[in-house]
Amino acid sequence: MSFSKSLSPIKIGPVELKNRYIVPAMGAHLAEPNGQVSQRTIDYYAARAKGGFGLIITEFTCIDPVGMAMPGQLGIWDDSFISGHKKLTEEVHKYGGIIFCQLHHAGRLSYSMVTGKQPVAPSPVASPSNKEIPRELTTEEVYQLIDKFVDAAVRAKNSGYDGVELHGAHQYIIAQFMSPYSNKRIDEFGGHFQNRMRFPVEIIKRIKDKCGKDFPVSIRISAEESEHDSWGVRQARTAAKMLEEAGADVINVSIGGAYGTSYKTLAPQAIPPGFNAANSAFIKDMVNVPVIVTGRIVDPYIAEDIIASGSADLVALGRTSLADPEFPIKVKENRVDEIIPCVACLQRCAGAGGRDEWDNGVSCTYNPFTGKEGILKFDTVDKPKRIAIIGAGPAGLETAWVAAKRGHSVTVFDKADRPGGQIVFGARPPYKQELLRTVQAYMTLGKKYGVDYKFGIEATLETVADFDEIVIATGGVPIRPAFEGIDDAEVVQAIDILAGRVLAGDKVIIIGGGQVGVETGEMLANQNRQVTIVEMRDEIAKEEHPDIRYLTQQRLTRYGVNIMTNTKVKALSKGSVMVERDGVEQTLQGFDTIILAVGSKSYNPLEEPLKKTGKKIHVIGDAAKTGNITDAVYQGAKLGVSI
Structure with missing residues (x-):
């Protein structure tokens, strides 16, 4: 298959990109504790420039310490940050890369324990994530905040960035102004649609005034927030046109709020690849500037179809670029089978902890070199063994x-x-x-x-x-635990069920509600079997990412799987399991198959x-x-x- 559309050049404003593959803003968390660019930050982005991406957009870069979303977030709120960002852009440019700086303020999604101050927002509407009531910005403070975005854009230009992106998605502060869910103001920045759009519109206009018409400005918006249905794709489409008229050179279409709907923002494998492309197509039909789409675009075939079909002009390969920073080069050189894939497991890219002193910040389960590009190196050996x-x-x-x-x-x-x-x-x-x-x-x-x-x-x-x-x-x-009666109970291991070595009966009980037990249970329930899962902890699949667990529990409920947590197995017999729950013993019986999923050794x-x-x-x-x-x-x- 030809990937001619994906590999073709395109312009964002006056800046020409060599292909349509984008590294979007993702929290790399590799900066110094004070928000300065670190060598690991530079190594991380340089690897993706070497890999041939048409455009790289930095992780969310804070324009005001009051608006930090988390400790150690990359910053650009004063001139002390310029030298570090210059080193970053120079290294990316060395490899022919184009890089934008994403400008960000968390608004009500910041944490007082991080910033030391009460969060600020368009309105005093508490965040579902931090459960803090933010302080409502005065009208004068809103204009001051606009200036902080503009000043940060000027610093970005002076640092050598080829453009900037405004983070107007995921319910951060720009989205908070645009959305009626979080904006309850009655001044010129609230109320009807045009007033709610005034905040991003003014930022774009003033950046263009200060940085020049030839300095590209991207804005990332959510096609849907899924927060009380306050912001849907039709509003996003109308907003995109207004943002284009203000001077935006490209619209980056994401999806979801920052919290509570992250199963869309960080879509697991249960969400179909390219699922957001229908939204970007609807928005693209309204504007004349290029449109970027994100949303689990995990292989070059999906990417090519999205662009060829006109659903978007560029594709954001977020976690895909974590799994393989050489994705574009491998596609260009017809080495698609060498691409290390993103399988949307969320085990190491989405805030999961590292394994040792080297393994902090962002990484990938199947490509541990991500985030450690300057640490884990492929040095050629002098004496092969x-x-x-x-x-x-x-x-x-x-x-x-x-x-x-x-x-x-x-x-x-x-x-x-x-x-x-x-x-x-x-x-x-x-x-x-x-x-x-x-x-x-x-x-x-x-x-x-x-x-x-x-x-x-x-x-x-x-x-x-x-x-x-x-x-x-x-x-x-x-593991085969020493349950009383286990030798007479005719138990089978979950691995034998998964491997197809043993056929389960119609009514099964699974002892162990960890990842293996739950996935075995879902597979059997999907085969129209009646399933009970017994777990001694207070929740099933605890080792899974919360978004995967959330969607899995929804499916298990839909299948009618009986989940018994805080339940300890006491004894087994053929077709029966004696358990203790809340201090009360009971016997569960009538099972055709008893399956063990209690871990391995x-x-x-x-x-x-x-x-x-x-x-x-x-x-x-x-x-x-x-x-x-x-x-x-x-x-x-x-x-x-x-x-």
Whole structure:
């Protein structure tokens, strides 16, 4: 398939972009604690410039410390920030990149515990996120805030940025003025539509006056806020026309409020790819300037169709650019199968904590190099070694291609007949199938760099005797708890259900409401089986991102799945489970299948025998300590660059 539309140039104002792929503003959280640009900030954006993106837009950059959304947010509220931003723009320009600075003020979505001051807003309407009542800005203060946006734009221009973007989406302060949900004013900035639009209109006009007509201004707006239906796509469409008339050079169409509807702003796999394109098409029909669309655009085929169909002029590849900063170059060079995919897992990009002192700020489960571009490096080895990797799960596959790219001779052994380890089975439930794309990408990269894969071969001491170093990545096996009566209860493991080795009956009970148990339950409920999930904690799927958990719980409710939290299993018998809930014991019975999903334990039978050989041994992933895919891949990446 040709990607001619996506790879064609386009102008935003007088600035020409080499393609239609955009890195939109996303919270990278790599700045210094005082908001200054850090070297990690520079490395992060430079990697995406090298990767060939047509336009990069910085993470939300605060124009007033009172409007900070979180600690360490990138700032540009006074001239002390200019030198750091200059270093950033110079590095991006070195690689032929174009970069805009997104200007931001959180308004009522800031936190007094972050800023030390009461949040300010168009009206004293409490935020659902921080539950603080903001102080209403006076009319004079509104004009002063307009000037702060303009002054920040001037600093951005003096810092070498090619343009600026106003963050008018996700219920931050510009959106707060535009939306009747948060704007209850009766002065010239409130009431009817034109008054509510006055705030962004004045900012755009004054930036054009101060920075010149040839300095591009983008504005990001939400097609829908989904907050009490206060702001829908028709209002967004009308707003886009008004913003264009004010001088906006491009309209960036996002979706959702900042909180409460983040399952759209950060759409998980259950939300279809490109879901926001119908909204951008409706808005694009109203304006003459280019339109950017965001919304889970995860592969070049969806991107090409969006542009070719006229739904948008440019596509924002947010988390896609985290998963692979070389996305545009790989598309251009017809290396699509090498793209490390975004599978919308939300495990490491959406505020999840890091794994060690290096792993802070934004990153990606399947590309741990993101956010650590200057730390984890593919340095070529002086003396290549013969490396044996036992296990072709996520930890082993990541180690393999990274070490091979650096020059090592790598052989991977796995007793299974295919790669992927438990990812293969983890992709069986609904909305998990995209996980398989990561296995395909790792295999493609491994083969490119010369990895020798041997499937259907169980490694032994003799198998790996001639290798210099050995990596044990054999993963884990399911736990079989010592419940009373378990030996007579004919239980099965969830992994056997997912793998298709065991057929579940019509009425099933799953012991364990973590990620595996819940996903197994959803798969069975989707197959029209009656499902009960028993979980001893107070909530199911606690390890999942809240947005994924929210949508999953909605689906389970729709399927009629019986969820019993705060429930402890006491004993089993055939077809029955005795539980204790709130201090009361009861017997649940009549089940055709009892399924265990209570976690896993390390499986590494070769570790001790191999230690006795004197060879250098590395144990990673679940084979070392059970965790999740994020842990496994990160350990594989760190080992791959250091071995």
